Amino acid sequence: MKKNPLLIAILFCNISLFAQDYFPKNDGVKNTNHNFTALTNAKIYVSPTQVIDGGTLLIQNGKVVQAAKSVTIPANAVVINLEGKTLYPSFIDLYSDFGIEKPKRSTMRGRSPQYDPTRSGYYWNDHIMPETNALTTFKFDDKKAEELRAAGFGVVNTHLQDGVARGTGALIALNSNGNDSERILLEKASQHFSFTRSAAKNQSYPSSIMGSMALLRQMYYDADWYSKGNSTTKDLALEALIANRGLVSIFESKDKLNNLRADKIGDLFNIQYVILGGGFEYENIPQAKATNATFILPLNFPEAYDVSNPYQAAYVSVADMRHWNQAPTNPKVFVENNIPFSFTTHDLKSPKDFMTNLLKAIEYGLDKTKALEALTTIPAKTIGKSVELGSLNKGAYANFLITSGDIFEKETIIYENWVQGNPNILADINQKDIRGEYNLMVAGKTFQLSIKGEVSKPTAEMKQDTIKIKTKLAYAKNWADLSFTFEEEPYRMTGQITNNSNNITGRLILPNGNASSFNAIKTAAFVEKEKEEKETKKIDVVPMTYPNIAFGNSEKPKQENLLFKNATVWTGESAGILTETDVLIQNGKIAKIGKNINGGNARVIDATGKHLTAGIIDEHSHIALSSVNEGGHNNSGEVKMEDVVDPDDIGIYRALAGGVTSAQLLHGSANPIGGRSAIIKLKWGENADTMIYPNAPKFIKFALGENIKQSNWGATETVRFPQTRMGAEQVFIDNFQRAKEYEVLKKSGKPYHYNEEMEVMVEILNGERFITCHSYVQSEINMLMKVAEQFNFKINTFTHILEGYKLADKMKEHGIVGASTFSDWWGYKFEVNDAIPYNAAIMYDNGLTVGLNSDDGEMIRRLNQEAGKTMKYGNVPETEAWKMVTINPAKMLHLDNRVGSIKEGKDADVVLWNNNPLSVYAKAEKTVIEGAVYFDLDKDVQKRQAIKTERNKLIQMMMNEKNEGGKTQTPTRKGQRDFHCDTDHLEEAYYLQN
């Protein structure tokens, strides 16, 4: 519906409420208007919980004067009778980029990476831009404002959505009648942050989620240092951050794991972020609740996949299908869990989809009052404007909607959206419902005319007897224009709709051009047919699993007391292999090993002919991670893999099926000093924090060789130090030397600048954090040991260590805890030219503790076989071979007192195999962690069947959706990300930008 500015001006003269009266006026005379407007006889939602029936809303100067049942209407009031109509406070969107141009993506193709900042006088990282003020580039966008108003919004909080620290947002009233002096409600309403790099900036750091997290932490540390006046140089970015400390901080997360990651940063600095969610929060709602954050939720419910082609349908995962089905419950789940939230139009293709999806959420169980709160009072409170916004209490802006009824009903029409007392007409409030059946008399002929569809946009169908006649109807402003073609001749009519009559009469233009008149006599009222059917439509939401993807658990595995009877037990201890032996598991621990054990109430598992071992431990893995390499700096000790554990990776389940129970999740090898490790148990279905070992020994990944000197990264990657092995030594010495000096200063009691990276380096120097170093070639391995010796500490583990056999003696002498290698990898790059499969055997023969690692989501599934290979390559005894994937890696990880062997008192992390576990033929039948069965071959079969059934059900539901005219999207499949040490850091950086 187009608005008519003239009409508005005539009806309501109270525009320019905030006329800048100290401005000179040269275009006429002063036109002050302090009249009141009284909207009477309406149902008024003063707030979501306070409703007045037949009340009056009195406004003046763009603000509410009073909203009550009975109001004394001043003489100088324009009265508008809104009988039968409903008034709502208009909506608020806190997450908008209204009026701000999206930053242009800058590409680095073909250029050398940029490691230094481009700005001076600002922070050392270009992605930190807290000084950005939304208003600097703001330009009120009339077209967009109109779209937003049509969706019910009156106020938006807008900011430049670019970078890690994004600066401030401005609160804007969507008042197209006024100017910026009126509609800017707050110049700085909020601060904004994200984990996403600036699209416009190219500085290499950060290139990963954990890098963004570390950068934010350091930014706050630096700000603290700066605010105390410790800096001798100027930093306008930090000054802005400090100056804006009082504003609410809004974090763009858009990911259920990032929600928690953001909150963790906030906790460190006593900041409670308001979090922009991504729509998947229903999957980890207890953790979302534990953040104590208020959320901003997009209503980005996915469209059904078009699964009519079975080949294409096969590409859609059951997880993606489920999300289509479950996503609309997200807001309802927030309500059920008492988590405050507001809604945003962010991530919608058009604001038009907003109400459609909101109604869907309500259909899926969202309470209407809560929905209204999420649109009004909660965002108002979030932004600290509860008095002025979100309600129609006295003193609030006169921002409200006039509707035909309950705003959360599909048929309801929003007639008008008033912003700051200015009406914006969306639909003609006076428009009569002309729908119904008519006899149309035209030039002596009678036709059957039926008008149906929406009240504001009705459509017409015409018939003469049974013959359909093509016709067109346009209805606006009490005028109906009707045209049709009959016997190949055109007829045009226009008629006025009056309140006095249900019939329509008017002027007719005959095919010959002559004017005449027509008459349409109403014979029957309009009957809505579809409505009843729709209401009976049952909402069918499939149940969630943990995690909510294929092979997730319908219930989280519980600890049980288990008695394995009559097994061949590979103890991994001096007892060696015990035949026909029982193992009792109680309270998550190995309680007893022996013959004929009485297990009491323990569940008995017949293990006759089977092999029971400790769970496999992978010293070097990159599964279950959201991100792997922070290659933006040559030292990234400040990043933590614990920050980016992804508990939903199908790789976890697949590794469990290969008998793996623990893994060290390492940073990649993009730089000499990598990130801190996460050591996890593969508790499939639990959240990340539960998977991480409590009191885990502290580790950090170091790396040597081709990857850190970027040998295989292409011709442009030649500017980061080091580019040679010579340079690598200097990086290590430099960092340790600086750490030493840092610690001296820190201990001196003088002010010192907290630096997370240096803190980590100090931990290494003090033996509190262990190094596991990615290594291939003997020269540099020797070098790193010498650097360590120079600084009086020891290297804990050399990982990969493919030339370990060349200097087993030197490693022994240095006193490494262990060497973790590949069984037989070589040939993939130049530095593995001398990698031999006998490496493990030679190191073992020379008394080193040797482990075998995967570094690979495939090999982790069969590390048992990799251990078996050492029997071929170098004749390692069976029991020793087995230790290489269990107790030996446990020793390297300083976890051998907890896991790695079958010993009374240790964690009950065990695997039942159907065959000698070192054999290629062996299959894990049960994988148990702390007494809970996380993988069970029989249950796996059930899960396969369940996936098949569920896929079929969801496909059927999506077919129905399509057949009923619902929107669909093309089937897609997410690319699986199988991380390795050398996962392309550029790919990571792009990933972070997209």
Place this chain on the structure above:
Amino acid sequence: MKNIHKRLPLILLFLISMHINAQQTPALPQKGAFTIQGATAHIGNGNVIESSTIVFENGKITAIGTTSTAAKGTIIDASGKHVYPGFIVTNSTLGLVEIDAVRASVDDNEIGSIIPNVRSLIAYNAESKIVESMRPNGVLIGQIVPRGGRITGTSSVVQFDAWNWEDAVIKADDAIHMNWPNSFSRGRWWEGESRAYSPNKNYIEEIQKVSYFLKDALAYGKTTPNEINLLFQSVQGLFSGKQKLFIHADGEKEMIDAITFAKELGIKEVVLVGGYEAYKITEFLKQHNIAVIAGRTQSTPKFEDDDYDLPYKMPKLLADAGILVALDPDGRMERMNTRNLPFYAGQVVGQGMDKEEALKMITSNAAKILGIDNDYGTLEIGKSATLFISDGDALDARTNLISKAFIDGREISLNSHHTTLYHRYSEKYKLQKN
């Protein structure tokens, strides 16, 4: 690893050349008869002979049987051991690439989309250290295949103990290879596109391009042209049945499209490579008599919803349905990993396939698919004495301990760059300890 080889500093070229050591000397032709006695002979066709006697002369097996078979010439006592036909790898790139990350050593991927005339044989490096490392695990024969593009080129079959490619060749130009287009493709993430897979809009067009080419080639072959077209000429064997067409395809739709396509064009012999979803269309494959080189068993499932062991058991699903199956080594670090071919077969045994059935996939089945089964793939009279003796079960790494190996009756060295370094450094520490 895949993306590494794309951008590699040329500088490493000379570094490599420094490291090329002398390779093991290829063995001389067989002199005199050999008899292997007492071993469990795994024939390669599903049969086993316990306490066997195997006699071979002039490179051919002349007798095989139980203890009653008469011995001849040099007797090798293999009591308690196992004898296998030399393992055969199909769809391999051995000898075409030495080090993945060193571009100068990469010769498996020529530019161009339709390049059937490109021949792998002449680039096959008979002295590759990677090839040499196959032999101690029993992998003695391979089909060497060019990769890249739509029609990738012409493969040949070689044995792994030779001075040069001419000596190595068993069957020159045995097949043409084609990568079937994918009906789903992934966005170019580096251009800011989604990294998700979505329907490939160019699928039909991509098929048509190959179709036009092959139709042209067929027409070309019907006359004697004045001007030679190398591309058309190189595929004539497909229409005569002299060469097979190996189509690399994984999706159900793709496979059906590919086979229908090949049959319609009158291509006589078609082999499917990869065949990730082949288990869904076994009836169709049988109907068209299509052999499958099943995707690497030791790989991760492609789809999140797939059974964790789908790649492990896939060959079994096909074999159980009556399809001729061999194993594909293609995948991450495929060349160096090809020495694990016996364990790729062993992996399927873990899923319930009979050991001798699994063995067929890397012996007789592979030989049939490559069309060398008259001479290779089984331990039968008249066939090449390409075989080895293992202390134990050769499909399990623990017991794959090979003491002797023969190619065409020539006793080959089982040393390698790896064993050399093993001995060198074992010696170093022994000396230190003394």
